[in-house]
Each structure stands twice: as C-alpha cells, then as structure tokens.
Amino acid sequence: MELALGMSFSKINNFNISNLPSKNLRSFKAAENFDDLPKEKETDNEQMFNKLTDDDIYQLSTFIPDKKMSKVAANTMKTVFVTIPVLDSVAAAVVKKGSLSTKLKYGTKNALRWGSVIAAGMAVVGTKAAINSKVKPLDDFDKKHPVLATIVDFSAIYTVYDLFNRGVKTSALAFKELFPKFTNNMNNKVYNPIKNLLNNSIVNKKLVQPAEKFVEKRPYLGRTNKLSALMLAPAMLVASFVRYNREEKNRNEQVENNMKFLHAINDVIADRVNG
Secondary structure, eight states, X not given: OOGGGGSOOHHHHTOOGGGSOOOXXXXXXXXXXXXXXXXXXXXXHHHHTSOOOHHXXXXXXXXXXXXXXXXXXXXXXXXXXIXXXXXXXXXXXXXXXXXHHHHHHHHHHXXXXXXXXXXXXXXXXXXXXXXXXXXXXXXXXXXXXXXXXXHHHHHHHHHHHHHHHHHHHHHHHHHHHHOHHHHHHHIIIIIHHHHHHHHTSHHIIIIIHHHHHHHHTOHHHHHHHHHHHHHHHHHHXXXXXXXXXXXXXXXXXXXXXXXHHHHHHHHHHHHHHXX
C-alpha cells in the first residue's frame, strides 16, 4: 500500500493549463460584419483570409481538451493525496480490534504513515524533476525506459520513507530518555485522561463494543473486513490512474480529430477565397 504511491506523478504534476501557449485565441475571431473592417486598408481583408499556421491549428485543437485534462489531473491528485489516505486511515481504525481509543490511536498512526509516504514521494519527484531539467541524459533515460525509471522511483521513495521513519523513532526514544519527567506528565495528564474519556463515551459503549462482540462471534467477518481495508488503497490508486490514462487517451484522440478537421476547413476556405 505504501509503495503504491511510488508511481511517478510527474506526468500529472506537470499538466497545467497555464503551460499552454499564451497566444490570444481571440485573434482567431473573424469580424462579425465585413462593414466593420477598415475600408482604407485592403491588406486587412487579405490578411483575414491567410491560412492558419500549424501552431494556430494546434492551439485551437488542444485548448478545450487540455482544459478538461487539467481538471482530471487536479481531481486525480486530490484523490491520491487526500481521499485515499483519509479513507484508508478510517478503514484501518474500524477493523482494528479494541476500544475506541485504540482504534483512534491506530488510525492516527496510519494517517501519519501516509503523510510520511506522501512527503517522501513529493521529495523524490521534486528532486528528480529538478535534476532531470539540468541533466538531459537522465531525462532521456526516463523517457526511453519508463518501467525501469518507475522501479528507481519506488526504490528512492522507499529509502527516503524508511530513513524518515527510523529518524522519527530514534528521535522519540532519545526524547523519552532525555526528558522522562515531561513524558510521564504528558501520559498522566494528557494521554490517559483522553483515553479514559473516549473509552467511557457513549460511542464506545453503545457502538464500538457491541460491534466488536458481533465480529468476535463471526471470525469470517473480521478476516473479510481486514482484507477489504487492505485492498482499499491499492484499488483506489489503480482506479485513479486507469481513469487518468483513459482520459489522456481520449484527449489525444480528440486533439487529433480537431486538427484534421481544422486542417481540412483551413484548406477549403483558403482555396475558395484566394482562388
């Protein structure tokens, strides 16, 4: 589950409608009335019927498809970085055996793990993009060998994630040894009161405990719930990227059809007017 975020997001991250050519599309709008054209300059009439360049046609063909793809990319990123971590953390807390405090503690830890995975992924992707922009051979390698590049991304993200977690655990142990009094006070005055409050709450007594007893009498439900929670994040990740790739394919097909149509119209109008 954690390594699934190792997939390279550079293609989605780099998709931005603001990256489109800045040429003003209003320049393609013809005059609504020929009488509105300046009478004293005949060159303006001739200029209006000049054929569109390939760059003009490409801008017109990609404007709407790229605008749609930018929304798809934004939704995909939101799903990957927000929706999936939240749902996975909630699912992990629900299937964890124990009282309400135990479930919330486990769900919080799971959310922190997602946070470290996302942080590691963003660090690796950002660093890689910066390096590739300066070192062309590495950028060419990624484009020519996408599978191998993804494996390298997996390894790099896992390494950063592992080092980060080890650093956090080491720092926590060192903090406890250096400040034992502060740690004990936090446990006695903060953590334990909150734990007792949660476990004595109506939610724990009327909802969590009966649900736990119900599942204990039916072991197959516990196994099914754990499997479902385990597969939730990978399934949503795969579905998100499949949808993105499908939309990207549709975008490319639409752009190709638009360009063919505009090329044909461009040639016909130019031939009729200038011929």
